[in-house]
Amino acid sequence: MRTFDFAPLYRSTVGFDRLFDLLDTATTARSDWPPYNIEKTGEHEYRITMAIAGFRPEEVELTQQxxxxxxxxKKAPDAEDHQMLHQGIAFRNFTxxxxxxxxxxxxxxxxxxxxxxxxxxxxxxxxxxPRRIDIASTATPTAESHVKQIDQAKAA
Structure with missing residues (x-):
């Protein structure tokens, strides 16, 4: 993959920042490939579904950091030599x-x-x-006595 340095052009042009940014992102990997959906499946559950036809599980790496x-x-190279007359299915690598x-x-x-x-x-x-905190009344032990009990338990 080739990258281009647009820094010299920034010095001699005014107002073309967006154009250079578009050119820069066009030369990098496409963010819309492969196509994907993001759905909410429950209150705290989500699912990302990606269309990656032609890839085997060992050719796909999933990492969370x-x-x-x-x-x-990363598509493994095809061992067989095929003569493609038309290639409409994209087996390109993706990230x-x-x-x-x-x-x-x-x-x-x-x-x-x-x-x-x-x-x-x-x-x-x-x-x-979130958790509920009970409020002590005058008939129950004070917060100070609870703190003393906690300190005594830590010391033991």
Whole structure:
């Protein structure tokens, strides 16, 4: 893949930033390939479905690092020598990146009938979920006594 340096053109032109940005992104991988859907399947469940016909599971890599989900497909070279008269099916390599929210994890992935389905679930840790705090009345022990009990339990 070739990259072009547009820096010299930025110095001698005014107002063409958007054009150079479009040219720069046109030379990089397409963000709309392969086509995909994102759907909400439950309150905290999501599914990304990608059309990757012709790819085998061992040719697709699914990686989650932090809040980034990377799906990459690298087609193995065909061992047989074919003479193509027309090639309408694109078997090109791809890399697709998705930004996921905090606490969203990949629950599983399947490849069936040319569709890669990646199931995602949002799992908020218990300590971050909202919880109800009881308010003590004058008839119950004060908050200070609760703090003393906690301190004594830690010391033990």
């Amino acid at each position: 932090g809040n980034t989900l990377l799906v990459a497909g 697709q990146t998705f930004n996921v929210a905090d606490y969203v994890k990949v629950a599983g992935a399947t490849l069936r009938d040319g569709l890669l389905s990646v199931d995602l679930v949002r799992e908020v840790p218990e300590q971050l979920k």
